[in-house]
Amino acid sequence: MAFEGLTNRLSSVFSKLRGKGKVSEEDLNEAMREVRLALLEADVNFKVVKEFIAKVKERALGQEVEKSFTPGMVIIDIVNKELTDLMGGTNAKLAKANKPPTVIMMAGLQGAGKTTTSAKLAKLLQKQNHRPLMVAGDIYRPAAIKQLQVLGEQIKVPVFTLGDQTSPVEIARQAVEHAKDNGLDYVIIDTAGRLHIDEQLMEELKQIHATVKPDEVLLVVDAMTGQDAVNVADSFNKQLELTGVVLTKLDGDTRGGAAISVKAVTGCPIKFAALGEKIDALEPFHPERMASRILG
Ligand code: GDP
Numbered sequence: 001m002a003f004e005g006l007t008n009r010l011s012s013v014f015s016k017l018r019g020k021g022k023v024s025e026e027d028l029n030e031a032m033r034e035v036r037l038a039l040l041e042a043d044v045n046f047k048v049v050k051e052f053i054a055k056v057k058e059r060a061l062g063q064e065v066e067k068s069f070t071p072g073m074v075i076i077d078i079v080n081k082e083l084t085d086l087m088g089g090t091n092a093k094l095a096k097a098n099k100p101p102t103v104i105m106m107a108g109l110q111g112a113g114k115t116t117t118s119a120k121l122a123k124l125l126q127k128q129n130h131r132p133l134m135v136a137g138d139i140y141r142p143a144a145i146k147q148l149q150v151l152g153e154q155i156k157v158p159v160f161t162l163g164d165q166t167s168p169v170e171i172a173r174q175a176v177e178h179a180k181d182n183g184l185d186y187v188i189i190d191t192a193g194r195l196h197i198d199e200q201l202m203e204e205l206k207q208i209h210a211t212v213k214p215d216e217v218l219l220v221v222d223a224m225t226g227q228d229a230v231n232v233a234d235s236f237n238k239q240l241e242l243t244g245v246v247l248t249k250l251d252g253d254t255r256g257g258a259a260i261s262v263k264a265v266t267g268c269p270i271k272f273a274a275l276g277e278k279i280d281a282l283e284p285f286h287p288e289r290m291a292s293r294i295l296g
Contacts (some may be wrong), residue, residue: 003256007296009038010079014295017072028060029130031075031225043226043257048086048264056082080291087287092244092269095215100220101133103176103212107205107240108220110193110234112247115144117220117274118190119151120282121246125186126157132186135175136161137208140192147241150192155279158184168192176212189214197232202239209240211271216243218271221258223247226295229258230265237266243270247285 007240013034020027032053039049059078091151103153105119108114115138122132134152136159138144145161152159160175172189179187191208194201207219220240221229233245245266250273263269270285 003042003259004253004292006038006042006256007294009050010294011296013038014072014076014122017075018265020072021069023071024073025061025231028075031097032057035079039257039260041255042260043255044175045227045230045257045261045265048261051264052082052086054180058223076295080295083260083294084288086264087290088263088285089270089287091284091286095243095283097215101187101212102185102216103178103187103189104216104218105172105189105205105208105212105214106218106220107191107193107236107242108193109197109222110141110195112193112220112222113274114138114193115147115151115190116277117218117246117248117282118148118188118273119155119157120274120279121272122157122186122280123155124282126155130158130186132188133175133179133182133184134159135172135187135189137163137171137175137189138192139164139166139168139171144190144192144242151277151279168204169211172208172212187212191262196274197235205240217241218244218246219268220246221262222249223256223258224249224252224254226255226257227261230261233262233268233282237268239285242266244269246270246272246274246282248274251281256294260294 013031017031036053056078062073106114106118117132122134125132135143136148151161160178162171176187219236221233245268272282273285275281
């Protein structure tokens with residue numbers, strides 16, 4: 001699981017604090033220095049770390065930690081709350097169209113986990129008694145359509161495809177019509193990824209966006225890529241008005257910094273976290289639960 005390194009570092013800082021009957025300003029500074037280093041090592045964005053530490057210190061001093069009987073616990077509680085806020089505060093729910101279908105557009109770089117996540121999300125919706133449709137909009141990667149069809153069969157969710165000779169914009173448009181005609185209430189559009197962000201990719205995504213007017217534009221980012229994941233999110237967000245981020249591969253041996261920085265840098269909430277290759281390894285992202293997990 002990601003964050004292992006961070007969790008270990010933080011627990012050692014906290015166990016020192018916990019034992020203290022009194023925490024001086026110097027103790028607080030020392031603890032915050034260590035927290036700062038731990039976050040930087042976990043690949044959390046530098047500016048985010050700086051602001052985070054400043055906020056924790058301000059709150060700790062404001063709450064007169066020194067006078068508390070359990071000053072260490074008060075500080076840990078403050079770190080927990082600030083970390084939760086940093087990751088978005090509360091769970092950001094998936095949008096729902098006033099009139100079905102709700103259209104969800106999946107975007108991201110190749111290999112981030114878009115196709116897999118589309119199926120995971122479809123499964124999640126299906127479990128909530130919805131009737132999703134997956135749309136094979138990635139016509140460039142040779143195996144992408146097949147991959148989505150195989151996943152669709154596995155979870156018994158229909159897949160809309162027009163092969164690889166029709167433009168993704170037209171595929172998306174017709175898919176939404178198909179959903180309306182067939183009483184399907186969620187449309188999940190898997191779009192093409194590239195190895196790097198390029199203009200053609202953005203242009204196509206913008207056209208799909210303008211055509212189907214999605215209720216959600218979810219950017220799928222690979223948490224294993226650390227700061228890069230945050231940079232990718234930032235550039236997509238500047239061009240595409242993302243409504244949410246899905247962090248994938250949080251099960252890996254990652255440093256987890258992306259989960260902590262992405263909301264603060266982009267202003268875009270993390271809506272889901274993927275923690276494995278299996279089809280049910282997707283969960284709604286709960287900042288407070290993630291903060292507790294990180295703090296161990
Ligand atoms: P796409 O190019 O963005 O559509 O990426 P894919 O959906 O094809 O995923 C790329 C690879 O990442 C596949 O091997 C997936 O099984 C794997 N993958 C996706 N999500 C996760 C995850 O949460 N954890 C792990 N460990 N692997 C994942």
